[in-house]
Amino acid sequence: MLSALLGGVLIGLAASLFWFANHRTAGISGLVRDALHAGPGQLVSIAFLAGLVIAGLVAGFTGHASLELAKLPLARLAVGGVLVGFGTTISNGCTSGHGVCGISRGSVRSIVGTATFVAAGIVTVFVFGHVLKGTLQ
Amino acid sequence: MLALASGLLFGIGLVVAGMTVPSNVIGFLDVTGHWNPNLGAVMAGAIGVHAILLRIGQRRDARSPALSAPPPRRLEPALVGGAAAFGVGWALTGYCPGPSIVSLGFGSPAAGLFGVAMLLGIAFAQALTASHSASVSVECGSPAP
Numbered sequence: 001m002l003s004a005l006l007g008g009v010l011i012g013l014a015a016s017l018f019w020f021a022n023h024r025t026a027g028i029s030g031l032v033r034d035a036l037h038a039g040p041g042q043l044v045s046i047a048f049l050a051g052l053v054i055a056g057l058v059a060g061f062t063g064h065a066s067l068e069l070a071k072l073p074l075a076r077l078a079v080g081g082v083l084v085g086f087g088t089t090i091s092n093g094c095t096s097g098h099g100v101c102g103i104s105r106g107s108v109r110s111i112v113g114t115a116t117f118v119a120a121g122i123v124t125v126f127v128f129g130h131v132l133k134g135t136l137q
Numbered sequence: 138m139l140a141l142a143s144g145l146l147f148g149i150g151l152v153v154a155g156m157t158v159p160s161n162v163i164g165f166l167d168v169t170g171h172w173n174p175n176l177g178a179v180m181a182g183a184i185g186v187h188a189i190l191l192r193i194g195q196r197r198d199a200r201s202p203a204l205s206a207p208p209p210r211r212l213e214p215a216l217v218g219g220a221a222a223f224g225v226g227w228a229l230t231g232y233c234p235g236p237s238i239v240s241l242g243f244g245s246p247a248a249g250l251f252g253v254a255m256l257l258g259i260a261f262a263q264a265l266t267a268s269h270s271a272s273v274s275v276e277c278g279s280p281a282p
Contacts, residue, residue: 001181007154008182051144056242083226085258120224
């Protein structure tokens with residue numbers, strides 16, 4: 001719980017640094033989209049995403065990499081990935097963009113978006129984990 | 138480069154917070170089972186720090202983008218529909234875009250597959266929205282006006 005709070009504080013500091021240094025919102029789904037298209041924000045987006053990958057490399061070398069994802073069935077990974085890419089593009093935000101940055105700014109759209117994806121997530125876990133027993137976790 | 142440093146710090150935060158471990162996310166959404174409150178603590182820490190620093194920075198730096206930007210927009214069905222689709226995929230895998238990019242650094246093939254699937258979803262959504270070029274909002278990742 002304490003490490004979760006500490007991690008959150010680091011995320012908040014990182015989002016603030018990015019906002020003041022680059023005047024950009026640290027929304028990862030948006031940065032992925034911007035990194036794919038030539039434009040004024042492409043280089044900055046690629047640099048931020050490279051920082052995320054380097055963080056993963058550091059975690060791997062220090063034994064903090066989670067390999068839990070590899071235990072999921074491939075079909076679920078694929079379907080989940082498509083839905084995450086599709087949904088965050090259509091709604092223009094994800095856990096970081098809507099959840100952290102948007103709510104911090106007081107954006108009503110982000111509050112609605114976050115409430116929606118958390119609610120959809122709760123229903124999904126309930127259906128797959130409890131109704132269709134054993135398909136999750 | 139400060140963008141790289143921001144990403145590195147953000148990624149370390151995600152790892153420290155346990156957000157690259159799918160069961161932490163699925164556990165948070167499992168409110169009728171063994172509920173894991175950690176994601177709530179992550180969000181509280183991140184929003185608390187970011188919201189305060191944004192407002193302090195706003196007062197100190199006249200050139201800082203206005204917090205009210207982007208202006209309030211109508212709550213179109215795409216916001217709710219897209220967020221719902223994202224929520225289902227998030228719950229199925231325990232992964233959202235941030236942790237999936239960090240996990241590429243783990244060298245995890247599963248993260249690679251998730252990433253390719255995510256790119257397909259992005260391409261599909263962009264093809265779908267390209268036809269009716271609705272007003273694009275700037276909630277996530279776009280440059281602040």
